[in-house]
Amino acid sequence: MRTLKKRGGAVAVAACVVLTLAACGDSSIDDETEANEERAEELGDCGEINMAINPWDGYRASAYVIGTVAEQELGCTVNYKDLKEDVSWQGFGTGEVDVIIEDWGHPDLEKKFFEGEGDGSAMDFGPNGNVGIIGWFVPPWLAEEHPEVLDWEGLNEFASEFETSESGGKGQFLGSDPSFVQFDEAIVSNLGLDFEVVFSGSEAASISAFEKAEENKEFVIGYWWEPHYFNAEVPMQRVALPPYEEGCQDDPAKVACDYPETPLKKIVSTSWVDEGGPGVEAIQNFEWTNEDQNLVAKYIAVDKMSPEDAAAQWIEDNPDKVEAWLPTS
């Protein structure tokens, strides 16, 4: 019987708590429901946008900015889907993905999914305004102290300085996340550099290495790119390789030149475009600069804002740029 009493007591306490809590909130669920319905009616049916979120902050910046615009200004429903590139492309054909907002070039996937050779489920939707600059980079302190390393011909002289426990007696070149196009193993061997490519395996690991090297003035050289918010914190310096020429990267084994500048583009689902609507137009109109993206990416990664808040902040600060993306009709 004692346990019953105890339980009865607990129940009574719980009931009191519930009732007190109930008394303090005022019923606004119905109001919000009504407001939602009204807004949906007013904006008309924009439909859904399934936006792939590829795993880097710059991408998230672009995706959430145009996504938020589509949601707030056009009343679209935007579903953000965390996916790597390869999986994203597979989703075009099944209707699971409509938009990849930042594509760095995937010839193999284009062959599979573009009209022509592939099944036609995906299409190129034009540049998004960002320009990808891939290359070999060193931290700023190193560029300043030993400017010779800014040219590939000066690298061998310092090879031993770049040595680590991982590089087997040679200088270490830090390769990057497997997702990216990388020819560094070929470049190293074809230019006769006394280096060994060690893959960091992820963007996060590369950033950690660069950050630490700058802080402790350690030698490090690796695969890096722009646009990236990290460059605002630690302005990584590019090392000159033999300049890129058309076709010099065609045979992966013989590459001995720098990476080309890549205009980043939007890739979208063909069937989604066929359906049309204001969301499609907005995505087509979307274009911004590397500085824009770096700023929003910094909000997310450095200031730890949620992607939604970061996007809202930028949209508020840049009404004219946003205006240009909205459908004219």
Added chain:
Amino acid sequence: MTATLAPAPPEPDAPPPEEPVARRGLPRWAWALIVIGVWVVVYAFTKGQDTLVLPGREHTDLHDTLTGFRDDVLASRDSNPIIQLTYAVGERFVAVVEWVQTLISVPDFPRPVPQVGWLGVTAVAAWVGLALAGWRIALLVAASFVSFGFFGYWSDAMDLLIVTFVAVAVSVLVGMPLAIWLGTTRNRYVLAAINTTLDILQTMPTFVYLLPIVLFVGIGPSGAVACTLLYSLPPIIRIAGHGIRGVSTTTLEATDSAGQTRWQRLLKVQLPMARRTIVVGLNQTIMAALAMATLAAYVNGPGLGKPVLAALQSRDVGGGFVPGMLIVVMAVMLDRTTTAASEAPEKRIRDGADPKIRRIVLGVTGALALVAVYLSREQIDLARFPENDVRRTVADGVNDLVDWFTDTFGGLTGGFKDVISYGLLNPLESLLAESPWYVVAVAILALSAVLGGVRALLPTVICLAGLWYFDLWHDAMVTLNMTLVGTILVMALALVLGVWMARRPRVDLVLRPVLDAGQTIPPFVYLIPILGLFEATRFTAIVAGVIYAAPVAIKLVADGIKGVSPATLEASRATGSTTWQEITKVQLPMARGSLVLAANQGLLYVLSMAVIGGMVGAGALGYDVVLGFSRSEEWGKGAAAGISIVLLGILIDRICRAAAHRDPVTHDPSKRPWWRAASI
């Protein structure tokens, strides 16, 4: 894949001693040392020849063939009946998950909130806890649910619960019949086939089957449920099957003599008598399902894995720590609930609880829960958890702490990394990966024969041949080396902490929850801090593996030592032995079985972190798997790397178990490691 069975062509002039069976006279370890000695000598002369190196971004014709297979499946997905079927199943998963989501986790448009708010869900969950396992569990459940909301991850936590429950429900539906089959069949071949399949499923890096799953069932909830399902299926089949098989034959004979049918025997005797073990299986299945959560986030699986992964990308350690700890909270909650629920009916009978009172209490509390549900549908604050800054405050605190730690100890840890790398990792890697491949193959074969006897030879030959066939020999050796070094560190920790825990109950009390957390917290949470300490290196990968593997090994060692009979200890104390002698001469030797099991588990757990290692600079097979997952044209290489990891795992497991005489290679589940057989 039959070609994997092709034997490795032995080189006629390859060296090591071809006297595999240990002769009486010299102990086995001496023979092993001789083999290694000869190996080192041969290595000195042949170093760098035929090492089968394949650069990081190159692949072979075999890999292209595998990629081609994937491409064909992909190209045929609109007409392929199998894919049509699996997609239909996947859509069912999506329908179920999305329906429950609008019920408890995401706003059900045009409502700004789900149909039932946090208070209602919490109340109902607590009531279920009360009904299943008593008021303590009800409190635990309520506190856990409130913490999900309090830390600002209500809908992610609900999503994870939903996916887990859907996957576990299907696991039970599919797994129980298989478990019954496994538990009742007398056919050796069926047993061997089921067990080998389960072995492969459990050793296969989860990354490897994420992509095929997406191909067959799609992205999002369907992919998440499917991969969680696949990962959580083996424990219930294994453990429940073991329980059913374990029902004593005398009981069966006695009831058989009463003339029961096979159905009666199953339903009235075998299943009820195996109930407790079956619940343990269910428990392990739920834990496995939660462990998949972060990886499922890679294919847009809903749940707490998403914020963990997002935090990894922005290197926000604290931001990942909070949802990571909530996964631990959920795991503890589900673990304690299922365990208590399985004991509750007996406990009630033992306590002589009055069923009538129980009914009244449940009725009243149930009514209260319904009131809570009603209120949470009406009041915004009871529907949507009031916002607060706790999440960010905790996250920032963790970030500050980690920054301070990294800045203060970064130099020290870097030095430690260098000592281990130059002193142990590099020389051993050179021996394994820079010897000609056939020398390594013969040496491993000789070692397995010396340590494990003839029994270990066949699996070793098959696995080595497979490694050779899949064209990633060099990477496999580098991964093997990291696994071995990681296991050495794991065992060092396990011996020190395990002995300490076994001898001091208070230490045990403090350490156990930490170990539980270490086992359940997603590795992505601690990757960034250890990257800060040890940079992008193989050692970072090893540390991640050690953190993941050490808890299991420590627990096994502690439990093994605790199992040494007190009488033996008394006897040794009576002879006046010191504490040191007591540990080294009595406790450790007597717990030898547990030590071997701990080493075996340590090896497999460290190996299972190989893929994560690939993301933090370890390269080798782990990198290849991530590469295959990331770049369409490298899919085949990733698949080959995944298979190679499985082969390494089976190789290690078979040699270890053959080596531990008392634990011969067997398909008897009671002789298997705990996570495959029964709980510790």
